Amino acid sequence: MAPRLPRRQFLAAAGAATVAPFLARRAPAFLQEAGPGRPEKLRLACIGTANRAGDNIAEVRHEQIAALCDVDRGFLARAQGEFPEARAYADFRALLADADALDLDGIVVATPDHIHAAATALALGKGIPVYCEKPLTHTMEEARAIVALARKAGVPTQMGTQIHATENYRRVVELVRAGAIGRVTAVDCWVTKSWGDGRLTPGAVAPETLDWTLWQGPVPEAPFIEGIHPANWRRYWNYGTGTLGDMACHIMDLPVWALELTGLRAMKMQVQAEGPPVDAVGCPGWLEATWSIPDTAVGGPLVLRWFDGGRQSPFVKEIGAKDGQDYHQRFSVCFQGTDGALLANYDELLLWPQGRFEGFVPPARTIAPSPGHHREWLDAIREGKPNAPLCNFEYASRLTRIVLLGNVAYRAGVPIEFDFCDHQIDSDRTLEHLLSAPRREGWALPSTA
Structure with a gap:
């Protein structure tokens, strides 16, 4: 040796x-x-x-x-x-x-x-x-x-x-960037699951094996909630981010990647969301959110929409009815362009309408295969x-913030205008407390100076 x-x-x-x-x-x-x-x-x-x-x-x-x-x-x-x-x-x-x-x-x-x-x-x-x-x-x-x-x-x-490491995601990104469906004007994303309706359970006792105080970390001390550990924490604002925070980092990753929404260039957007009445404790059982972006790196305005908890994209529902297909069960993303649409999930894609794309030759592969995400x-x-x-984390931070803005808009109860350059809500600075959360003493993040 x-x-x-x-x-x-x-x-x-x-x-x-x-x-x-x-x-x-x-x-x-x-x-x-x-x-x-x-x-x-x-x-x-x-x-x-x-x-x-x-x-x-x-x-x-x-x-x-x-x-x-x-x-x-x-x-x-x-x-x-x-x-x-x-x-x-x-x-x-x-x-x-x-x-x-x-x-x-x-x-x-x-x-x-x-x-x-x-x-x-x-x-x-x-x-x-x-x-x-x-x-x-x-x-x-x-x-x-x-x-x-x-x-x-x-x-x-x-x-x-x-x-992000899958071959199908790469092929979708290449198709979008090659202009297969023309200029993309809107993208609908959805998931049928729901991480909502978290409720307090007074008197509940933490499992004997769990250090509940340590589990809470930076979050101010609170009583244990029955069933929150090991998985149902996603239903609670103090610990999770609901269905949107859980799943949109996977599903919205595709349009964010394909349309280059994570670049270092300054970007502003208006975000609005609706769901059941806002609860201070639990995340919503369903949510619809819309990100309106006036200008993107690939050119032109874009509308990005999210649906969960059983809510559906009107456009996808309409084209599914025409084809006799349940595209909401089959796919999770739909790019809408000036020359057609592109539906995708983790491992399948479909150019629509199919008749228009008969004999279509895919663009050359420009994104190298991944050896695996880890x-x-x-x-x-x-x-x-x-x-x-x-x-x-350069890419992931922007993707995460785009996703979390949907929750911020929902909890604000009004449309918000966010400026990524200044990291502020331009439309109403009094809402900026929704961009952060209280931290327990001793758990402050290190200075970034």
Whole structure:
């Protein structure tokens, strides 16, 4: 085995001038060795271990799981059984305090929405690459802070919108950008599920295995709610973002990507939403939201619409009736252009009307296949390419904020005009409290200055 080299010697030998800035500040563990003995596995920590977090662990288990963290000791014990050499933590703050000793190359954050920003911010502050589940953050203000911290850290990041890596999404983006249906004027997105109608349950007692205070993280202390753990937290404003926040990061990702709505250029939009009467505790059982964008990077105005909880797109309902098809069950996105429509889901697409597109020749493939959503991030760490993952936090922050604006407009009860350049509600500055949430003492995010 080749002798271990100090990090500075290895970087010099590798050609430090070609190494990304984040490597010069903090080298991943694998860069601490060279030659035939160079380790092949990255050292990762996983914050959250069950349900979706368990799925993420399965995607990175071929690396070295160096640490596990979960506020439910039952879930943590089960994960420890799979990775007995990993150090176990209940509090991610303790884990990150040990980051140097753990010699971490990356952290996977898969917790309830309200924890995303706190865990991610601490990791970025230590120069550690982060993979964080969607939505990137719980609030608009957190999303703004996280992208600033990511820029400062200069490390590989990726939001867990794994559908972004599919071949079908790539083909749809290519069709839209090639003008297959002309200029896109509107896009309807929908999902039939509902994460709404959360209710308080006075007198409920947290499971014996759960540290309820720690589970709440930055959210002000509140009584336990029956059934909220491990999955129903999505129904509550304090911890989740409802159906829109859960699913739109997957579904609206397609038009946001295809129409380049996440660029650094300034963008303004009017957003309005309707649903059942606003509840201070629970997210709505159904929601319709509209984003009116006067000008986009690809040219011209755009109307983006969202439907959930059984609500349906009038346009999709109309063309489905003409074709004798239930397109709402079959698809989840419909691009409407000057020369036709394009319906899509995760793995299928349809150009409409079908007769007009008989013999249609698809455009040349311009978007390279993904090695896998998690693999994009892992490869970026190995190769020192911070911006290589396609759902890096620069992209993910804008996507998340576009999505969350729908919830902001719904809770405001009036249409809002939002300016991404100034990150403010131009139409009514008194509504800006909806862009953030109260934080418990000791849980402030790091400064982005």
